[in-house]
Amino acid sequence: MKNTTDIAVESIGLSKNYGTVTALKSVDLKIASGQYYVLLGPSGGGKTTLLRLIGGFLRPTNGQIYLHGHDVSNVPPNLRPTSMVFQSYALFPHMTVAGNVGYGLKLKKLPSAEIAEKVVAMLSLVGLSGFEDRLPHELSGGQQQRVQLARALVLESDVILLDEPLAALDAKLRKDMCFELKQIQEQVGITFVHVTHNQEEAMTIADRIAIIADGELIEEGTPQDIYREPVKRFTAGFIGENNIVDGKVTAVKGTQAKVDVGSTTIAANSRSKNLSVGDQVAVSIRSELCRILGENEKNVRNVQKIPATYVEEFFLGLTVSHLVRLKTGADMIVRESSDRAGTSEFSEGDDIYLAWELGDARLHTS
Amino acid sequence: MIRTNKTQVGGGRTILASPTFFGRLFGDNGLQKYLFYLPAIFMVVFFLIPTLLTIVWSFFERTLFWMEPGFTFFSYINFFTSARFDNFLSSMFHSGISVIICFILGFPIAVFVRRHVPQVAQHRVILLFILPFMVSEIIRTFMLRPVLGRNGLVNTFLQKLGIISEPITSILFTPLGVIIGEVMSFLPFIVFAGFLAMEAVPKYIFEVCQDLGASRWRVFVDIIVPLAAPGIFAGGVFIFVNGLGVALIPNILGGPGAVNAGLIATQAISALDFPLAMAVSAIMMITLLGLLFVGHRLFNLTRILEPIA
Numbered sequence: 001m002k003n004t005t006d007i008a009v010e011s012i013g014l015s016k017n018y019g020t021v022t023a024l025k026s027v028d029l030k031i032a033s034g035q036y037y038v039l040l041g042p043s044g045g046g047k048t049t050l051l052r053l054i055g056g057f058l059r060p061t062n063g064q065i066y067l068h069g070h071d072v073s074n075v076p077p078n079l080r081p082t083s084m085v086f087q088s089y090a091l092f093p094h095m096t097v098a099g100n101v102g103y104g105l106k107l108k109k110l111p112s113a114e115i116a117e118k119v120v121a122m123l124s125l126v127g128l129s130g131f132e133d134r135l136p137h138e139l140s141g142g143q144q145q146r147v148q149l150a151r152a153l154v155l156e157s158d159v160i161l162l163d164e165p166l167a168a169l170d171a172k173l174r175k176d177m178c179f180e181l182k183q184i185q186e187q188v189g190i191t192f193v194h195v196t197h198n199q200e201e202a203m204t205i206a207d208r209i210a211i212i213a214d215g216e217l218i219e220e221g222t223p224q225d226i227y228r229e230p231v232k233r234f235t236a237g238f239i240g241e242n243n244i245v246d247g248k249v250t251a252v253k254g255t256q257a258k259v260d261v262g263s264t265t266i267a268a269n270s271r272s273k274n275l276s277v278g279d280q281v282a283v284s285i286r287s288e289l290c291r292i293l294g295e296n297e298k299n300v301r302n303v304q305k306i307p308a309t310y311v312e313e314f315f316l317g318l319t320v321s322h323l324v325r326l327k328t329g330a331d332m333i334v335r336e337s338s339d340r341a342g343t344s345e346f347s348e349g350d351d352i353y354l355a356w357e358l359g360d361a362r363l364h365t366s
Numbered sequence: 367m368i369r370t371n372k373t374q375v376g377g378g379r380t381i382l383a384s385p386t387f388f389g390r391l392f393g394d395n396g397l398q399k400y401l402f403y404l405p406a407i408f409m410v411v412f413f414l415i416p417t418l419l420t421i422v423w424s425f426f427e428r429t430l431f432w433m434e435p436g437f438t439f440f441s442y443i444n445f446f447t448s449a450r451f452d453n454f455l456s457s458m459f460h461s462g463i464s465v466i467i468c469f470i471l472g473f474p475i476a477v478f479v480r481r482h483v484p485q486v487a488q489h490r491v492i493l494l495f496i497l498p499f500m501v502s503e504i505i506r507t508f509m510l511r512p513v514l515g516r517n518g519l520v521n522t523f524l525q526k527l528g529i530i531s532e533p534i535t536s537i538l539f540t541p542l543g544v545i546i547g548e549v550m551s552f553l554p555f556i557v558f559a560g561f562l563a564m565e566a567v568p569k570y571i572f573e574v575c576q577d578l579g580a581s582r583w584r585v586f587v588d589i590i591v592p593l594a595a596p597g598i599f600a601g602g603v604f605i606f607v608n609g610l611g612v613a614l615i616p617n618i619l620g621g622p623g624a625v626n627a628g629l630i631a632t633q634a635i636s637a638l639d640f641p642l643a644m645a646v647s648a649i650m651m652i653t654l655l656g657l658l659f660v661g662h663r664l665f666n667l668t669r670i671l672e673p674i675a
Contacts, residue, residue, distance in 0.1 A: 057573060078579025090570040094592045103588075104578040155578075 006033040007069070008159055008191040009054055014063035015215075016049050023049040025215040026063065031193060031208075033068070033158075036185050038206035039195045042238070046215040048163055051195045055161045056080045068158060083152035087164040089144040091136040091151075097123065098132040101150045108155075122150040125184060142173050149181070153188060160185075162194040166201060178204040199239055203227070211235050233364040236284035243287055243332040243354070245306070249279040257363060259283055263327035266304045268363040275365070282364045287335040289360040292322060292346065293353040304361060305353040308332065310346040322346075324354055417651070424644035433640050441645035450630050454649070457616070457626035460541050461609030464548040465602045468556040471549070473598065476560025477590060481572065492561050495554040507547050507618045514538045514546065514619075539621035547615040552605040559604065563597020564590075566669070596665040603661060607654055 009031040016024040024046045031037045039047040052058045054065060056077035064073045072080050083104075091100050101122055102115040110118075123129055126146040136144055145165050152160050165181075166174045182205050185192045196202055202209050203223045210220040211234070219226065219235045230236040236244055247261035257270045259281060268283045275281070292310070293300060311323040311331070315338065322334040332354055346352055427436035445451060479491050498506060513519045514537040521533035537543050567590055575585045591598070609615075613628035620629070627650050634643035661667055 055577065057576070077577045082577075084573070084577045086570055086574065088568075088570050090568070090574050092571065092574075092589060093568070094589075103580075107578055107580050107584065151578075 007031065008033040008035070008067065009037075009193065010066040010069075011050075011054070012064050012066070014050070014053060014065060015061050016046075016053060016058060017061045022215055024053070027212075027215075027217045029210060029217055029220070031191060033191055034189050035207040036182060036192045036194065036205055038202040038209045039193065039212050040199060040202040040206075040209050041197065041212035041218075043197055045213040047195045047197075047212040049215075050212060051161050051163055051193060054159070054193060055082050055084050057084075081158040082161050083155050083157040083159075085145070085148045085152050085160065085162040085165045087167055089136065089141060089148070089168070091144055091147055093136050095136075096132065097128065097134050097136070097139070097147050100136070100147055101154055104151060104155045118154055119150075122154040125153070125187065126150045127180070141169050142177055145169070145177065146180075149184065153184075157190070159191045159193060162192060164195055164197070166196070166198075174198070174201060175204070181205060211238060213238070229362065230284070231364070232366055233282045233284065236282075236362065236364060241287040241333055241335065242284040243290060244282050244284045245326070245330065246280070246282045249275050249277055249281055251277060257281070259363070261306060261328075264306050266306065266361070267358060268304075268361045269359065271363055273363065273365055275363075279365065283361050284364060285356045285361050287321070287333040288319075290332070290334045290354055290356050291336075292324065292334050293355045294346065295351055298353055300355070302358070303355040304358055305355040308352055308354045310348060310350040310352050312348060324352060326354070420644045420651075421648050424641055424648045426641045426644075428639055428641050431638055438641075441639075441641040442649075444642055445645055445649065450646075453623075453625040453630060454627050454646075456541070456623070457610055458606075458653075460545055460624070461548070461606045461626070464545050464552065464609045465605045467545065467549050468553050468605050469598065469602065472553050472556035472601075473560040473594075475557050476564055477586075479561060480564040480567070488561075492557065495557045498550075498554060503551060503614060504618070507551065507615055510543070510547055510550065510619060511538060514543055538619060539624070541620070541624040543619040543621075544616045544624045544626070547619040548605070548609045548612075551612075551615060552608055555604050555608075556598075556601045559597050559601025560594065563594035563601070566597065567593045596661075596667050596669045599661045599665050600667065603654070603657055606657070607650075610650060610653070 007030050009029070011027055011029045014024060014027045014029070015022070027046075027050060029050075039050060041047045049058065053060050054067075056072065056075060056079075060073055064071050066072065067081055077084070092103065095103065098116070098119050102119045105115045105118060106112075119132070120129070123131060126149055128143060128146055128150065131139070131143070131147075136147070139147065148165070149160075149162075162181075166177050169177060178201055181192070181194075194202075194205065206223050208221065209223055209226050211218040211226065211232075213234060219230065219232050226235060227240055230239060230242075233244065236242045245259075245261045245266075247259040247266075249257050250260045250265060251258040252270065252275050255270050255272070256267050257275050258265050258267055261283070266283065293303070293305060298305070306326055308324040308326045311325050314321045314323070318338060319335050320338045322336075324332050324334060326332060334354065423433065424441055425437050425439070426433040427438055428440070445454075479488055483491050511518070515521070516533050516535055516538070518538070520537065521530070524530045525533065537546070571589055571593075572585065575589060580588065610626055611628040613626065613632040616624050616626050616629045617632070620626075625633075627646055631643040631646040634640070634646060658667070
């Protein structure tokens with residue numbers, strides 16, 4: 001990852017309405033040059049709209065888009081320094097691989113020898129040397145997407161936009177293609193903006209992730225930040241597997257807040273938020289940082305705990321999940337490595353405590 | 367609702383257990399099995415046999431009112447050594463021009479409907495092109511006479527505007543009149559064929575082209591036409607064959623120099639020269655087969671029937 005302050009893509013107050021439907025509400029986003037940037041969010045959240053606005057396939061209702069400092073809000077796609085990789089295997093079915101990759105250059109009226117040279121170089125970059133004369137229907141899904149990538153890269157655009165490029169691939173192939181995309185991006189060093197609803201894909205590939213939902217940019221940061229220290233409750237609910245309890249602040253003391261979660265009161269770091277008594281907040285704890293304490297362990301110190309009832313255990317291969325139910329009726333998950341897990345010492349209906357270290361809980365005000 | 371369904375399923379089982387009269391008659395082992403042969407029998411009796419007879423009869427000897435078995439090339443020699451052959455060639459040429467004009471006028475309509483008309487309305491718009499068929503083709507063709515004639519709409523209009531001083535007489539009863547008539551009659555077919563052919567052009571292609579910066583013309587030439595080629599060819603052949611074979615249009619709009627193969631055959635029948643009429647039909651058939659062979663080699667026509675991958 002290049003550490004540069006050069007901003008490749010910037011949107012200011014960007015919004016898009018379709019009639020009375022708002023697809024995107026005033027998004028401010030900055031994407032540094034040379035980054036692999038992922039727009040992650042649930043379907044229909046506006047992430048594809050944002051990508052299409054960047055690519056110029058849509059006109060913004062309000063706001064501006066800058067690419068390397070130039071306002072391109074009203075510039076058509078072909079005149080923007082962006083190239084798009086589409087979700088479907090969007091190749092020209094009647095053209096060979098070489099024909100597909102070289103078509104953009106042909107439109108730019110480059111001499112055919114130069115086109116051939118660039119096509120060969122680009123196909124070798126995406127690992128498809130020797131596939132020049134194949135037709136799209138003779139390629140696998142992954143290969144077709146690589147041809148699309150080559151077709152975008154060969155134009156030497158500043159920004160490559162990828163609209164769910166791996167969505168149609170099966171899970172194993174998607175994982176391989178993730179690594180490959182990342183490697184290619186590092187090799188060429190240009191900015192990639194990648195839309196996906198798959199958080200594993202986003203975690204694998206991204207330098208930075210923006211969470212987009214309900215037409216808003218919820219939160220943005222490195223995959224580590226977003227996973228470990230989500231600011232927003234939505235992020236905690238969307239990324240990873242978090243146990244979230246809602247409650248009301250009953251006391252604030254220094255950096256610590258007491259939160260009434262119904263059946264008990266727990267403590268959480270206020271994370272330098274200005275809290276006052278009576279505020280509605282949520283506390284989230286990653287499921288792998290939670291543990292279960294039996295009735296006989298209730299005096300263990302230095303942990304936060306909520307009384308709960310044990311429900312059942314699920315074997316998931318790498319991990320084992322234990323489902324527990326709080327007195328409020330909310331279901332919580334405790335996850336542990338399946339090698340560490342013996343046969344569960346608890347059985348259905350046992351009174352237990354859901355427990356975690358104070359520092360593992362994150363307090364969300366929104 | 368669910369109860370009703372269950373009863374129906376039960377009823378079906380009952381039929382299987384003890385077949386009723388109709389069950390036995392139309393069941394899997396009854397007449398149903400032979401029902402599928404019905405169209406085949408129809409095609410053999412009313413198409414294949416007459417077609418073969420056409421070829422056989424074209425070699426028969428002509429008699430005063432009918433023909434008698436024999437083997438002679440007389441009809442073919444008669445055809446190829448007379449003005450009929452020149453007329454046949456020029457009608458092929460004129461049909462070709464009709465095909466090109468139909469393509470230029472009709473295919474953009476198909477592209478437009480596919481691209482810019484909302485999905486739900488597309489088929490309705492295409493159905494509009496069936497409307498002309500509600501009027502008899504004879505009437506439709508005949509209606510062109512008062513339009514194209516010496517004192518017709520076109521001439522009157524142009525004279526009133528002062529563009530011409532004398533009426534143009536070279537429209538009606540000339541090849542031009544026939545071409546206009548053919549385009550009018552056959553334009554819907556290229557719209558239908560083009561509309562179906564556009565199914566082979568995926569929608570995403572247009573966004574890709576937009577991103578790569580392809581002009582409308584380049585998209586048309588590089589992408590749409592090659593992908594839609596089999597369908598366009600099929601529509602083109604259909605128009606070409608009709609232009610060659612439908613006697614009605616040159617009969618009403620053509621003159622001495624604007625005769626097509628269909629009209630030659632019709633005239634031969636009127637003159638009671640049945641072997642000649644058969645020979646003309648056989649030659650048309652062979653021309654068509656040749657065209658289809660070339661088309662198949664160029665575009666692989668089976669692609670029209672394949673679903674889009």
